[in-house]
Amino acid sequence: MQEHDVIVVGSGPAGSSCAKALRAEGIDVLVLEKEALPRYKCCSGVLFGQTQELIKSYFNAEAPTSIQCSPAIIEASDVREWNSKDGYRQYLWEISKDGKQFSQSYINIWRNLFDKWLLDLSAAEYRDQSNVKGFKADANQVSVQVEQTAGDGRKTAQEYRCKYLVGADGGNSIVRRLLNPGSASSDAMAVGILQSYFKLESLGTLKKAAWNVFFLPEVGEMLNCVHQKDEYLLLCVGGFRGRKLRESMEKLRVFLSEQFDVRLGDWWRDEACQMQLAPPILGRDRVLLTGEAANFVYLNGEGISAAMDSGYRCGKAVARALQEKKNVMPIYEESIKDIAKHIEKCLAQARFITAQAV
DSSP, rough: EEEEEHHHHHHSHHHHHHHHHHHHHTEEEEEEEESSSOOOOOSOOOEEEHHHHHHHHHOOOOOGGGGEEEEEEEEEGEEEEETTTTTEOOOOOOOBBTBBOOOEEEEEHHHHHHHHHHHHHHHEEESSSEEEEEEEEOOOOOOOOEEEEEETSEEEEEEEEEEEEEEEOOOOOOHHHSSTTOOOOTTOOEEEEEEEEEEEEEEEOOTTTTTEEEOTTTSSOEEEEEEEEEEEEEEEEEEETTHHHHHHHHHHHHHHHHHHHOOEEEEEEEHHHHEEEEEOOOEEETTEGGGGGGGGGOOOGGOHHHHHHHHHHHHHHHHHHHHHOOOOOHHHHHTHHHHHHHHHHHHHHHOOBBBBGO
């Protein structure tokens, strides 16, 4: 049985930022990731201005060209919402935080490469293909049951012990579900999201290096997005429970063809997830939640900057609790007050769901 000061579940921006903060304080941390790395994730794969600043501040780095895709930069002015009556207008996906403005030039990246790069920068020990199946927490430690998959596909059961367990494993967090079994929040609003990549033959009349947003009730209850990644066009649809998203994807394809003369070639792959819009939940006792697992999401579903910032602060809170032998939850709660306030601001300005669905 392996023992660590902290185990972080999830190797995305929240998990890597948490691990980075812990490592900076000399804390022994292990990151567990259920997929083989580098792994794909349902995400726009665009680094907004705040995310770029957090990378510099927390990792002393800038996104390298090796993780970027073409077009490398999408200007905020080219994130555009279209409707048949008025044509195009700018669509806001990031607003100022605490009075601070951020870069209006967004970096287009491959999310699988970005996440692995950030994890490597954290310098944390990690295990991929390690699926958490359960945990038990008492006053002094947490025991974590993990199913690990070897390169030949063989699965083995492992047990780890830690002083703190951090769930940084996204909107469908296993840590959150195990911590609060059967307790789906009554005030939560969940939408299913499907992204499909198609070989791009022609953008038609769509502007190059732009990110196009559409609200089409016949397609789904959530906004629909379209932007380019190298030789592919990424299409995104979403809807409430019961919506058949593959049918929605086909409707969006037809719409783009008929309205903008977009021509798509072969399908490459799909990515899917569920996004839950609900008040933050930070965990309990020795089990903490951060990033989207804690419902930290910014304007219109943007999650990378919220994940990085909350994850890093979670790591710092745990480190302080260990060093000062204090209760971690009050420290963590105090450290993310400005994040929670910004989430409220973002929710007040959100334009994510179609008017007909409200």
